[in-house]
Amino acid sequence: MKGKNLYPEIKIKKLGIKYLDHCIKLDKKTLNGIWTKRQWQDELTNAKRICLGALHQTKLIGLTSGWLAKDEINITFVGVHPLFQNQGIASLMVLSLLSRSKEIGISIATLEVKENNLAAKSLYENLNFHQIGFRNKLYKDGSNAVIYQYIYN
Numbered sequence: 001m002k003g004k005n006l007y008p009e010i011k012i013k014k015l016g017i018k019y020l021d022h023c024i025k026l027d028k029k030t031l032n033g034i035w036t037k038r039q040w041q042d043e044l045t046n047a048k049r050i051c052l053g054a055l056h057q058t059k060l061i062g063l064t065s066g067w068l069a070k071d072e073i074n075i076t077f078v079g080v081h082p083l084f085q086n087q088g089i090a091s092l093m094v095l096s097l098l099s100r101s102k103e104i105g106i107s108i109a110t111l112e113v114k115e116n117n118l119a120a121k122s123l124y125e126n127l128n129f130h131q132i133g134f135r136n137k138l139y140k141d142g143s144n145a146v147i148y149q150y151i152y153n
């Protein structure tokens with residue numbers, strides 16, 4: 001599957017509760033399961049969240065989620081199934097999250113990423129996110145965090 005450009009076959013859609021099990025599975029596959037079932041339930045039903053999925057046919061292969069607060073969206077989850085990485089899917093999902101949130105009045109996006117996550121850092125930098133901060137040992141494993149911001153134009 002790797003190396004094949006699946007871009008035209010991918011559909012990005014807003015996910016509802018029927019994707020609960022798929023989200024939990026993809027969370028485990030991409031980020032070792034950062035959220036519990038309860039947290040995913042909230043993610044998929046709370047009006048202050050936008051949760052988007054990338055679908056290849058009926059299979060959920062990518063996920064991104066953001067928390068809305070006033071004019072800001074905090075992007076809390078971005079993950080793509082390992083077999084589908086490096087084919088533009090995360091870029092497609094994050095761009096869709098930015099444009100959907102712009103439509104509802106959001107003007108700033110923020111997120112944090114582990115300092116050593118080079119793939120994620122290049123993803124965000126390619127999308128014009130800028131580093132605005134740094135937090136020492138923010139993560140449980142002792143990693144530092146880089147804080148990124150994107151200002152809508």
Ligand SMILES: CC(C)(COP(=O)(O)OP(=O)(O)OC[C@H]1O[C@@H](n2cnc3c(N)ncnc32)[C@H](O)[C@@H]1OP(=O)(O)O)[C@@H](O)C(=O)NCCC(=O)NCCS
Pocket residue numbers: 030031077078079080081084085086087088089090091092112113114117118119120122123124126
């Ligand atoms: C980070 C992640 C979401 C990127 O998803 P993706 O679909 O592969 O990303 P894209 O194909 O849209 O790539 C966007 C850019 O990221 C960079 N990138 C992607 N995979 C990379 C890799 N393995 N190594 C280095 N850079 C990489 C590239 O610069 C790419 O830009 P390019 O197409 O101009 O070369 C994916 O690797 C992933 O799910 N990782 C595990 C979960 C995770 O770390 N999430 C981020 C938490 S903040």
